[in-house]
Amino acid sequence: xxxxxxxxxxxxxxxxxxxxxxxxxxxxxxxxxxxxxxxxxxxxxxxxxxxxxxxxxxxxxxxxxxxxxxxxxxxxxxxxxxxxxxxxxxxxxxxxxxxxxxxxxxxxxxxxxxxxxxxxxxxxxxxxxxxxxxxxxxxxxxxxxxxxxxxxxxxxxxxxxxxxxxxxxxxxxxxxxxxxxxxxxxxxxxxxxxxxxxxxxxxxxxxxxxxxxxxxxxxxxxxxxxxxxxxxxxxxxxxxxxxxxxxxxxxxxxxxxxxxxxxxxxxxxxxxxxxxxxxxxxxxxxxxxxxxxxxxxxxxxxxxxxxxxxxxxxxxxxxxxxxxxxxxxxxxxxxxxxxxxxxxxxxxxxxxxxxxxxxxxxxxxxxxxxxxxxxxxxxxxxxxxxxxxxxxxxxxxxxxxxxxxxxxxxxxxxxxxxxxxxxxxxxxxxxxxxxxxxxxxxxxxxxxxxxxxxxxxxxxxxxxxxxxxxxxxxxxxxxxxxxxxxxxxxxxxxxxxxxxxxxxxx
Amino acid sequence: xxxxxxxxxxxxxxxxxxxxxxxxxxxxxxxxxxxxxxxxxxxxxxxxxxxxxxxxxxxxxxxxxxxxxxxxxxxxxxxxxxxxxxxxxxxxxxxxxxxxxxxxxxxxxxxxxxxxxxxxxxxxxxxxxxxxxxxxxxxxxxxxxxxxxxxxxxxxxxxxxxxxxxxxxxxxxxxxxxxxxxxxxxxxxxxxxxxxxxxxxxxxxxxxxxxxxxxxxxxxxxxxxxxxxxxxxxxxxxxxxxxxxxxxxxxxxxxxxxxxxxxxxxxxxxxxxxxxxxxxxxxxxxxxxxxxxxxxxxxxxxxxxxxxxxx
Numbered sequence: 001x002x003x004x005x006x007x008x009x010x011x012x013x014x015x016x017x018x019x020x021x022x023x024x025x026x027x028x029x030x031x032x033x034x035x036x037x038x039x040x041x042x043x044x045x046x047x048x049x050x051x052x053x054x055x056x057x058x059x060x061x062x063x064x065x066x067x068x069x070x071x072x073x074x075x076x077x078x079x080x081x082x083x084x085x086x087x088x089x090x091x092x093x094x095x096x097x098x099x100x101x102x103x104x105x106x107x108x109x110x111x112x113x114x115x116x117x118x119x120x121x122x123x124x125x126x127x128x129x130x131x132x133x134x135x136x137x138x139x140x141x142x143x144x145x146x147x148x149x150x151x152x153x154x155x156x157x158x159x160x161x162x163x164x165x166x167x168x169x170x171x172x173x174x175x176x177x178x179x180x181x182x183x184x185x186x187x188x189x190x191x192x193x194x195x196x197x198x199x200x201x202x203x204x205x206x207x208x209x210x211x212x213x214x215x216x217x218x219x220x221x222x223x224x225x226x227x228x229x230x231x232x233x234x235x236x237x238x239x240x241x242x243x244x245x246x247x248x249x250x251x252x253x254x255x256x257x258x259x260x261x262x263x264x265x266x267x268x269x270x271x272x273x274x275x276x277x278x279x280x281x282x283x284x285x286x287x288x289x290x291x292x293x294x295x296x297x298x299x300x301x302x303x304x305x306x307x308x309x310x311x312x313x314x315x316x317x318x319x320x321x322x323x324x325x326x327x328x329x330x331x332x333x334x335x336x337x338x339x340x341x342x343x344x345x346x347x348x349x350x351x352x353x354x355x356x357x358x359x360x361x362x363x364x365x366x367x368x369x370x371x372x373x374x375x376x377x378x379x380x381x382x383x384x385x386x387x388x389x390x391x392x393x394x395x396x397x398x399x400x401x402x403x404x405x406x407x408x409x410x411x412x413x414x415x416x417x418x419x420x421x422x423x424x425x426x427x428x429x430x431x432x433x434x435x436x437x438x439x440x441x442x443x444x445x446x447x448x449x450x451x452x453x454x455x456x457x458x459x460x461x462x463x464x465x466x467x468x469x470x471x472x473x474x475x476x477x478x479x480x481x482x483x484x485x486x487x488x489x490x491x492x493x494x495x496x497x498x499x500x501x502x503x504x505x506x
Numbered sequence: 507x508x509x510x511x512x513x514x515x516x517x518x519x520x521x522x523x524x525x526x527x528x529x530x531x532x533x534x535x536x537x538x539x540x541x542x543x544x545x546x547x548x549x550x551x552x553x554x555x556x557x558x559x560x561x562x563x564x565x566x567x568x569x570x571x572x573x574x575x576x577x578x579x580x581x582x583x584x585x586x587x588x589x590x591x592x593x594x595x596x597x598x599x600x601x602x603x604x605x606x607x608x609x610x611x612x613x614x615x616x617x618x619x620x621x622x623x624x625x626x627x628x629x630x631x632x633x634x635x636x637x638x639x640x641x642x643x644x645x646x647x648x649x650x651x652x653x654x655x656x657x658x659x660x661x662x663x664x665x666x667x668x669x670x671x672x673x674x675x676x677x678x679x680x681x682x683x684x685x686x687x688x689x690x691x692x693x694x695x696x697x698x699x700x701x702x703x704x705x706x707x708x709x710x711x712x713x714x715x716x717x718x719x720x721x722x723x724x725x726x727x728x729x730x731x732x733x734x735x736x737x738x739x740x741x742x743x744x745x746x747x748x749x750x751x752x753x754x755x756x757x758x759x760x761x762x763x764x765x766x767x768x769x770x771x772x773x774x775x776x777x778x779x780x781x782x783x784x785x786x787x788x789x790x791x792x793x794x795x796x797x798x799x800x801x802x803x804x805x806x807x808x809x810x811x812x813x814x815x816x817x
Binding site: 395398399405406407409410412413414416417418461462475476477478479480481482484485487 | 558559561562565566691692693694708710747748749764765766767768769
């Protein structure tokens with residue numbers, strides 16, 4: 001049974017060929033059933049993700065780093081300057097996602113659930129926009145199926161429940177594209193203004209990059225369809241005013257408080273990151289030197305398991321020749337991977353804003369494909385969300401040294417009887433900073449260990465780091481997160497009556 | 507019900523022909539058989555061993571490494587053995603009996619050295635040592651921990667003369683404080699409530715103020731959802747690995763938890779696991795001996811001894 005046959009596809013087509021009332025009623029019942037099933041499937045996927053949000057700790061480096069910046073924003077009530085420690089501003093990303101996380105923590109408390117909930121809500125809102133687009137241009141079935149595909153691919157599952165800024169950018173770009181399409185194809189000026197609001201949100205989520213990403217797809221589409229004149233129908237004046245009124249206040253405050261910020265964001269975080277492979281800004285720590293074109297592999301991984309069905313797009317290419325909506329989706333789907341094909345400094349989350357377009361393309365094709373089966377759709381849709389929840393419940397995420405929650409709790413327990421600071425030697429853990437409310441400190445080689453006071457030292461079991469000075473007596477206090485917590489104190493000078501029992505472990 | 511039966515009968519022939527239904531039936535049968543022959547537990551242990559990194563295993567108690575050696579009847583005890591602790595300073599094991607409340611002291615080869623009546627005590631279910639000359643005795647229904655200085659063992663032990671710490675409000679049934687362990691280095695007391703609801707508590711800074719006979723310490727409840735145990739009957743804190751042993755009588759299981767209360771390794775207390783020839787009837791206490799041998803006390807008066815397997 002195919003999910004939706006060609007003849008059942010468009011209500012308009014059905015009206016044009018009303019063979020008999022009974023057949024139409026049966027088709028409508030079937031459509032309604034399919035839509036209910038898809039809606040139930042989407043609800044289940046989102047519920048599974050929501051269930052796991054608060055059940056696993058924040059992981060170093062990116063998630064914990066964003067969480068710590070949001071916590072510091074809350075602690076210092078400074079909503080302008082993102083920072084990882086009180087004295088240093090971090091201008092890698094504008095603060096929209098940090099604002100949502102900080103506001104959530106203010107409402108719900110400093111918990112993993114509060115931090116991840118904005119990402120889930122952003123994802124939910126993205127699904128609603130995708131459903132609206134699909135329904136408006138094709139059918140409710142296509143919209144729902146596209147939302148299911150977007151939510152159940154690898155990157156969709158991941159970003160709907162982790163503390164990163166990419167989901168905010170993706171929603172902003174989705175709104176921008178939807179607004180552009182509605183304005184250009186249907187002349188809907190208010191919807192087009194919503195697109196400019198999307199651009200404003202994107203400016204606050206990731207910076208001026210959004211203008212470029214939106215422009216590439218839009219200009220390609222306009223060039224292919226030769227609709228240059230239609231561009232004049234967009235509400236440029238009111239739209240730009242909306243966009244600037246949203247973005248300028250923060251950019252002005254940030255530049256005023258930190259002169260040189262805009263130049264840093266534009267030149268260093270945008271241009272140099274794009275041009276220089278293995279770029280390190282200190283914020284997005286995992287952009288490594290990758291061969292050019294790696295973004296396409298990331299795209300396949302991000303869409304998995306749905307990427308297995310991508311050949312269907314090629315097989316059904318003739319169905320959509322000359323269709324401007326499909327052409328727009330292709331421009332949107334290809335613009336982002338093409339743009340990042342020329343950069344070696346990339347992360348796999350960069351493809352997220354392209355996924356709604358790929359989901360809509362796949363949903364449209366699947367709804368026409370005769371081999372489409374409800375069990376296949378349900379199997380593909382539930383595989384990763386169920387696996388993700390099982391991984392969370394199984395608890396193996398808690399055994400990683402990238403998570404330091406349990407170790408920090410062990411330090412807090414031991415700290416009651418014998419207080420001392422928690423130190424990380426030649427190793428930085430934002431997870432430890434977050435869970436200790438900024439009390440965990442990182443020591444590099446230039447700063448010596450305390451010699452006259454008790455302190456606690458966290459060491460990774462697989463890579464203990466440098467040897468400790470011989471004059472320290474260090475004993476293990478806890479072992480968890482593949483790490484060891486040592487309590488260190490100055491070695492007492494040996495006396496004749498009581499020889500020292502002090503010893504240094506590791 | 508009357509409507510349901512004919513409907514089911516009507517659909518039965520369709521169900522019998524359905525491949526999905528057959529697969530689901532086979533899967534259910536396979537799961538039932540796995541559970542009946544306890545193959546799931548054995549597979550679970552193998553999975554744990556496979557997925558735990560070597561550097562964590564090496565720094566753990568690692569229960570799969572233990573082999574059952576012998577089962578003894580504890581001399582002097584008829585029934586109600588409830589917990590065991592080894593105290594290196596006296597080279598002695600202490601075993602608590604909960605009815606009537608008594609304490610038995612044994613040598614390292616389990617010869618009876620002494621036994622003590624515990625006057626005024628109720629349901630003495632748990633033992634721990636604070637590393638500073640004091641035996642901690644947990645009372646189940648009162649959910650309190652009484653501090654008994656070992657130096658006072660040569661005179662009558664009267665509860666009202668000893669300091670005590672209340673872990674929680676009184677239990678109104680036999681489901682109160684059941685297991686207890688102590689970390690002398692961080693001065694943290696671990697305690698468990700047996701069932702309904704099963705809870706683990708940690709009491710940080712559980713050092714009794716010298717001027718208070720009774721005080722309520724700050725207690726935090728720990729998540730135990732991953733333990734997969736029906737109850738907690740005893741605990742032991744290992745100073746070498748900094749890990750916690752948690753014993754379950756109803757689940758017939760011993761689990762090793764790391765300092766974040768994440769399960770590291772498991773040991774089934776049923777015949778066939780770790781060389782055990784018969785099921786442990788009612789496991790009530792656990793401790794590690796001077797040679798790191800594992801000792802489990804069971805009702806009525808049984809002692810199970812496990813040794814590390816030779817490499």
